Every structure is written in C-alpha cells, then in structure tokens.
Amino acid sequence: MVSIKLHNVSLVYKLHEKLTLSAPDRRVGGPGGRIEGSGRKQFVQALDGISFELKAGDRLGLVGPNGAGKTTLLKVLYGIYEPSGGSVAIEGKVDALFNINIGFRREATGRRNIVLRGLISGWTEAEIEEKMEDIIAFSELGDFIDLPFKAYSQGMAARLAFSAATALDPEILLMDEWIGAGDASFQDKAKRRMDELAEKAGIIVLASHSEALIQSVCTKRMTLRSGRIESFTTEPTKRAGKPAKL
C-alpha cells in the first residue's frame, strides 16, 4: 500500500562544517528559515516538527514563501536528506523531478539520458528500451531526442524530464516547481498524466508558487512557513473535469 508518514521531522543545515584554513566568513540569511547560532556553529532550521500522513490517491500541494522549506521537505521525502530528527516512513517507489538540470548529463543525448535515468531508477536496459518509444512520443521531442541534452531549451528539458520520470511508473512522484517551463499544451498533457498516476493509487507531492497549478492538480494543500506547517487543508474546490488553466 502506497503511503507517506512523517512524524515530528526536523532538518537542520549546518553551516561552516567544512574544516578550512581560511577565516570563517559570516553568511547573511535570506527570507527563509531561521538562522541560529554564530561563528563556526551557525545553522539553518529548515524544517521543524513536520508531521503529516498521505495515502494512496492523495495529491498534495506544497506552498509557502521562498525559503519556507518546500524543496527541503521534498528532498527528505525522496531520501536525499536524512532528517536531523523525527521519523519518515514511506511505502512505494518514489521518483522526483527537482531542478531540471539535476541528474542529467549535458553531453549525452536525450535518448541516452533516458537510459541513464532508467538505470538509476533500477530498471534494466531491456525494460527501458521497451518504454523508450512511449517516452519519446510523450515528450514530442522528435528528432531532438538524438541531440545532446545541452542543446535543449528549458521547456524541452522539462518535457524530457517529466516524460522519463512518469513513464517509469513511480508510485510516488515528487515535483519541485518544474512545470513552468513547459508550454500550455504540454502542461495539459502533463496534468492528464498526473491524474492517471493518482488514479492508479499513487501519491503526488507538488511544490509550486503557481496557485492555478496547485488548484488544478492537488486535492490537499500544505502551507509551510519558516520550516513549520502553517496549515494543512483539503482543497474545497472539486476538480472533476475542470480544464487546467495555468
């Protein structure tokens, strides 16, 4: 059964942990989490006491100002960061779309990048080959699929990333502010695919500043502020059949 359970999760970024011969510089904080401590022992409390549960079919929208902890929370869910405190229990195969350029090789072709991406997710070459035509068709990249990734525009890169990640049948899909780069027709298509995924009893967690996107995709909404949950609500608007207007 696909599910996500977080209990009292906190995450602290320690600054100046590197041993260095140079004098420690004083960093200045942005509008984000809380900077605490001083000198060598500065740290940012990016997540603090986060507890929530998601079950199959849930689509959670993460909102909140810059530096609220959305990306950090997604990375904890993906398993990139080990939380500094609390517990994370996740059932299901997770895939994630962060910054488009992360996890792609610029020199390799789109096709090769799909293969690498699949291998990283634990697929065999044969399984990837089977899906390859689907992925290329969905991305609508056409002949560009055999050009190196560095020759792609932002939107083309987003198409490739999304097509590959969703074709590999994730049960839980984490997305961080990626979709903006795709054009309207692709965003529609992407939304339909997310619907399918959620209907197949998957979970979607999407961080975005786009109110319209959150409303059209998500059934639940969590507002983060300075690393804490400000509110966690079920979206009142029924989304059935409404076309995405982004």
Place this chain on the structure above:
Amino acid sequence: MIAALNGAFDDISRAIRLHRVWIALAHEDIGDQHRRTTLGPLWLLVNYVAFVGTFVFVFQPAGKDAAGYAAYVAIGLLVWFYLMEVMSLSVSLFQREESFIEGTTLPLFVYVLRLALQSAIRAGYAIAGCLVILLLSGPPVASPWLWSVAGLLLILLVTPAMITVFAFLGAFFPDSQFIVGNLLRVGMFFTPVFWVYKGQEGIQRYAYHWNPFTYFLEIVRLPILNGELPAHAFGVTIIMSLAIWMIALLLLGRYRKQVIFII
C-alpha cells in the same frame, strides 16, 4: 563501529546491485573526455609512450645498467600515473558529482566504483603501451610475470578504498584538494619512479624505504625485472591495503549521509 561497518556494507552492496549505472556512467566519462578528438582514448597511449620515451632519453644510465632501464621506467610510470590520477580525481569526486548527489538517491559507492572503472579503462591503454615496451626492450617473458599481474590486481582491489578515503578528505577538508595536488607533483621525485635505488645513502634511502608508493611500484616492477617474488613488498602492500580499506569502510559508514550537507 559495528553500525558504521554495517552502513558501509549496505552502501556497497546497493552500489554493486546498481552496476549497470556506474558501468554506463564510466563509459560516458571516457567518451566525454575524448569527444571531438581524432585519436580519442588513444591519446592516453600516446601520452604514456611519449612520457616513457622522454624519461628514457634523458635519464638512461650509460653502460651495462642501460639494458633494463626502459622497462624500469615503463612500469614505474604506469603505476605512478595510475595512482596519481586516481588520487587527484578522488579529492574532488563528491564536488564533481554534486548534481547527481543532490538529485538522486544513488549510494555514494556508485560514484567511487564509477571512478575506479574509469581509471582502470584509462590504465588499460597505458598497459598496452607498457607491454609493447617490455617486449621490445625488457627481459624475456617468464612465469614470475604472473606476480606482476597479481600486483596489478592488488592495486585495482585497493583502488575503491583509496578513492573513498580521498573523496571524503576532499569533501570535509577542501584545502586538501590543493595540498594533494601539490604533494603528488612533488611526490614523483621522492618515489623511485625514474631513479633507481641501489643501496645508496642519503635522501634516496629514506625516500625508498619510507615512501608507501615504493611498495605499490615494486610489486609490479620487481617480478618482471628480477624474475622473483618480492615477498617483502607484497607483504607491506597487503597490510597497507587492508588499513586503507578499513579507514574507507569506517568513513563511508559514518559520514556518507553527511556528504550531501557539505558539498
């Protein structure tokens, strides 16, 4: 400590299961480095042969010592260049892999094995050059050469541990990237790569006996040059290798989850 070792073995076994990933990435790396060049990876061979040629030309001793010198330098440079490349690429390994470390949940040992494989492939070209030089100049092929092969295998086996140690060193202590780079450049003169130690006194004596690299070189070189098993050098190398593996496992087990926060 037991927990650290368990963590390390977990990381390593997951990395081995993902062998397709690092094999594919290592090939990409080799391809990337030589994309758009005419000779491609053959440049590695050309570089190596040119280096050996230069050293032989400049340093070859006169008289009866001359005979084995080409073989001496060829093997010395083969091993030295390999170790030097492994170490200097390792200290910046995690920084170079930042985009993958931040975007995927691959075990860290995947990056270690990827570099190990990449270095082994690159060394393959030098080994081909070395064999040609040996056949042209060296002593006749004999069964003790197998000890040299064993020596090479031992070096390959300790490579992932060396990469791990230097990668953690470079990640937690960024200044070490420059320190290691400089030490390696100087180190060539303090290692019997191109000079021959024949029991003379002075600095060369210390540089020979107290330099760990000496033993890595000698386990490959002595069997071919002297036709016998250098038991002492093998013993020292095996002990050093075990120690390096131990440190690598502890570092990996203890600090692998911290790397993401500091690169």
